Amino acid sequence: MLTLQCPHCGVHAEETELTGGGEAHLKRFGPGSDDDAFEGYLFLRENPKGVHFERWRHSYGCGKWFHAARCTVTMEVFGTYTAQTSKPPQDLLDRISEKRPGWRWRDLNEPA
Amino acid sequence: MKRYSAFAVAREALTGHKGWERAWRKAQPKKRYDVVIVGAGGHGLATAYYLGKRFGITNVAIIEKGWLGGGNTGRNTTIIRSNYLQDPSAAIYEKARSLYETLSQDLNYNVMFSPRGVMMLAQTEHEVRGYLRTVHANALQGVKTRFITPAEVKKIVPIIRLDGPRYPVLGALWQDRGGTARHDAVAWGYARACSAMGMDIIQKCEVTGVRQEAGRVTGVQTTKGDIACDKLGIVVAGHSGVVANMAGFRLPIECVALQALVSEPIKPVMDCVVMANTVHGYMSQSDKGEMVIGGGADQFNNYSQRGSFHHVEETVRALIETFPMLSRLKMLRWWGGIVDMTGDRSPILSKTPLEGCFINCGWGTGGFKAIPGSGWGFAELMAKGHSPLTEEFSMWRFREGKFIDESVAAGVAH
Ligand SMILES: Cc1cc2nc3c(=O)[nH]c(=O)nc-3n(C[C@H](O)[C@H](O)[C@H](O)COP(=O)(O)OP(=O)(O)OC[C@H]3O[C@@H](n4cnc5c(N)ncnc54)[C@H](O)[C@@H]3O)c2cc1C
Numbered sequence: 001m002l003t004l005q006c007p008h009c010g011v012h013a014e015e016t017e018l019t020g021g022g023e024a025h026l027k028r029f030g031p032g033s034d035d036d037a038f039e040g041y042l043f044l045r046e047n048p049k050g051v052h053f054e055r056w057r058h059s060y061g062c063g064k065w066f067h068a069a070r071c072t073v074t075m076e077v078f079g080t081y082t083a084q085t086s087k088p089p090q091d092l093l094d095r096i097s098e099k100r101p102g103w104r105w106r107d108l109n110e111p112a
Numbered sequence: 113m114k115r116y117s118a119f120a121v122a123r124e125a126l127t128g129h130k131g132w133e134r135a136w137r138k139a140q141p142k143k144r145y146d147v148v149i150v151g152a153g154g155h156g157l158a159t160a161y162y163l164g165k166r167f168g169i170t171n172v173a174i175i176e177k178g179w180l181g182g183g184n185t186g187r188n189t190t191i192i193r194s195n196y197l198q199d200p201s202a203a204i205y206e207k208a209r210s211l212y213e214t215l216s217q218d219l220n221y222n223v224m225f226s227p228r229g230v231m232m233l234a235q236t237e238h239e240v241r242g243y244l245r246t247v248h249a250n251a252l253q254g255v256k257t258r259f260i261t262p263a264e265v266k267k268i269v270p271i272i273r274l275d276g277p278r279y280p281v282l283g284a285l286w287q288d289r290g291g292t293a294r295h296d297a298v299a300w301g302y303a304r305a306c307s308a309m310g311m312d313i314i315q316k317c318e319v320t321g322v323r324q325e326a327g328r329v330t331g332v333q334t335t336k337g338d339i340a341c342d343k344l345g346i347v348v349a350g351h352s353g354v355v356a357n358m359a360g361f362r363l364p365i366e367c368v369a370l371q372a373l374v375s376e377p378i379k380p381v382m383d384c385v386v387m388a389n390t391v392h393g394y395m396s397q398s399d400k401g402e403m404v405i406g407g408g409a410d411q412f413n414n415y416s417q418r419g420s421f422h423h424v425e426e427t428v429r430a431l432i433e434t435f436p437m438l439s440r441l442k443m444l445r446w447w448g449g450i451v452d453m454t455g456d457r458s459p460i461l462s463k464t465p466l467e468g469c470f471i472n473c474g475w476g477t478g479g480f481k482a483i484p485g486s487g488w489g490f491a492e493l494m495a496k497g498h499s500p501l502t503e504e505f506s507m508w509r510f511r512e513g514k515f516i517d518e519s520v521a522a523g524v525a526h
């Protein structure tokens with residue numbers, strides 16, 4: 001069973017307390033954007049075999065949204081962090097690089 | 113290939129069973145093939161089979177990183193039905209179901225197709241309305257289904273409890289020619305027939321790269337060396353995103369774990385398939401007597417082929433209310449598979465941005481039933497460049513807003 005520590009209330013919450021919110025750090029596109037950007041934003045989710053960044057909600061706890069970095073193969077959790085950011089914190093990225101040299105995810109400076 | 117028959121069984125019984133041959137040849141990769149299929153699950157094998165059978169293309173290799181049929185094809189609860197809502201779905205699922213009717217004869221391999229009837233319980237008013245709509249749609253599509261009353265439900269499934277406090281049975285969608293088949297046998301039967309046509313099934317060989325030149329596929333890199341090909345079919349279910357990445361394009365797909373479990377074997381108590389979508393549970397009884405139970409999918413991306421205990425608990429808890437006799441059963445085995453989900457819960461059978469490279473994926477929680485129809489249509493798409501069965505299932509339909517919305521018909525796992 002997956003457990004994540006909520007960065008807001010500090011509780012080590014297990015899966016049934018949490019609601020998954022899908023890929024993290026999406027950039028939203030609206031009217032006026034081109035087809036590629038709109039398709040990417042709406043449908044082309046990251047689906048990595050390995051390191052992944054996600055949104056989660058501590059639904060049956062404090063109710064707040066937060067972010068988590070997790071491995072989709074081993075279920076190892078690299079860390080959780082606040083929802084009020086558009087990028088994972090650098091120390092978390094460093095920790096992941098230490099454990100998974102050469103890992104890749106979508107370029108966080110590029111749109112989804 | 114020596115044919116299986118009652119006569120062969122008698123002959124072998126008299127000669128010490130020494131004359132049976134291997135069902136398929138062991139093969140090492142050649143330098144080049146006309147067509148390479150990645151993934152020896154049901155869909156990949158069926159594609160190869162119909163390429164040979166319908167279009168005479170037999171210089172084909174099917175490359176599998178594990179063992180054939182060891183992916184979702186060997187992990188599912190084997191429900192076969194075609195009572196979907198949209199016309200393109202009805203066409204491909206009903207094609208598949210009708211091919212299942214004679215598949216054992218066509219392949220000379222007993223796939224144990226058992227059209228025992230599939231019952232989808234309506235346990236809320238919304239479901240009643242939804243299924244009535246499905247029945248009308250099916251009537252227009254030529255798919256035979258019927259809405260049945262609670263009394264009829266009880267007659268077909270005596271072990272059911274109709275008046276559960278939380279999940280009363282208000283009726284059901286009934287397809288009498290739906291049912292189950294033996295999942296391994298479907299993979300093995302197609303594999304044997306492919307091998308007999310001279311195709312190479314290469315197991316324990318992982319595709320690690322896709323080679324291309326000027327926007328056209330030229331071959332694959334594998335753990336057993338490079339293999340050249342004119343056309344490439346990617347049919348890898350849970351790994352579709354990974355292999356698509358090697359070919360340089362993205363897919364509107366996310367992977368999650370879906371799980372199932374079986375009970376200890378008991379005497380026959382239920383001779384049809386029952387699905388209870390409100391509670392995310394579905395059940396049938398295997399020939400060995402085990403109750404085969406499928407549950408819901410995880411809410412997060414996952415490649416671990418492992419389920420979550422609380423989903424099992426949820427499924428079993430709800431099923432026990434509808435089938436009180438289950439509460440006494442011990443559960444024996446429990447496993448998961450990685451299913452490839454699209455946003456509209458319909459599959460992708462499509463050309464790709466890479467010329468000569470085709471993809472068949474997105475069957476998600478419900479592709480076992482579709483294996484023969486998918487192979488039939490996808491082989492045509494690969495051989496001729498188009499197929500009436502696959503036309504609407506392009507990977508660009510999301511971008512174009514042409515969804516084939518089956519979230520009601522397929523929203524639960526099966
Ligand atoms: C628990 C569960 C219950 C289900 N119940 C039902 C049901 O009742 N009815 C129904 O219709 N469907 C059901 N399904 C869905 C069904 O199992 C799948 O849709 C179907 O089996 C997919 O077949 P496939 O051939 O596409 O994939 P698979 O059988 O998964 O085959 C893909 C193959 O590709 C191989 N592969 C992957 N990457 C590579 C690589 N790089 N190189 C070489 N080979 C590779 C894999 O090893 C695998 O063998 C269920 C699924 C699960 C998990």
Ligand SMILES: [Zn+2]
Nearest residue numbers: 006009058062
């Ligand atoms: Zn919290």
